[in-house]
Amino acid sequence: MPRRPALSHDRIIDAAVQVADRGGLAQVSMRNVGKELGVEAMSLYHHLAGKDALLDALANWIFTRIELPEPRQPWRQAMADRAASARATLSEHPWALGLIESRRSPGPALLRHHDTVLGCLRGNGFPMTLAAHAFSAIDAYVYGFVLTELNLPFDVDSAAEEIVGEIGEQLSPDLYPHLAELVAEQVMHRDYAYGDEFEYGLALILDSLESRLASDDPSD
Structure with missing residues (x-):
């Protein structure tokens, strides 16, 4: 019988990610992660103090998956690339949306991520106040966009025409003239996909x- 790999902090976090990906954050417990690894929950306590430490480690793990800018990289492209990477990561692991900014014991990857983003902005001439505003506005946009994508009643990677067409049947031009115009001109027969809005909306923030x-x- 093949020998089970030794238990380690990284193996525990990888198992917790698998549990969360399948069942959401509510399913993440020392017991369920132990079951994922084929060990008793008590074995995990040699590597983590408890569930809070496990959640802290999960939040930290997410930030290892998001692309970091180079400190001297031109800020606009750097922020666009980081936003796209964050969107992809959070879409792949939607349980992270409510977790990553809620932990009171941030890990080294989270701290390095935040420090590097601020460093890129500062290195490109942003006063600290504007850098903080930029960081907040971009992340709020990314998180909100991902949350919307995850809850849409259609596949964001395909045309939404069929679903939107059903809604459009309820949109009387007399009662809802602007919504009817939006559906007719922007969605129907245009291979519309909501995900295409991401870059345009991000550009509006970067332009500002x-x-x-x-x-x-610039601090005003």
Whole structure:
């Protein structure tokens, strides 16, 4: 019988990710993670203090999956690339949305991520106040967009015309003229996919930041 690999912190976190991916964060417990590894829950306590430590480690793990900018990389492309990476990671692991900013004991990957993003902005001439605003606005946009994508009643990677067409039948131009116009002009017969909105919306935020940075008082 093949020998089971030795238990380690990294193996425990990988198993916790598998549990969360299948059943959501509510299913993550020392018992369920132990079961995933084929060991008793008590064995995990040699590597983690308990469930809180496990959740802290999961939040930290997510930040190891998000692309970091180079400190001297031009800020606009760096922020666009990081936003796209964060969107992909959070879409793949939707349980992380409510976890990553809620932990009171941030891990080294989380701290390095935040410090590197701020460092890239600061290195490109952002005053700290504007860098903080930029970080907050971009992340709020990414998290909100992912949350919307995850809850749409259709596959975001395919055309939404069929579902939106059903809704459109209820949109009387007399009662809802602007919604009817939106469906007719922007969705129907245009291979519309909601995910295509991501880059456009992100560009609006980056345009505003670029304008603020170029102003006389970018911290305003």
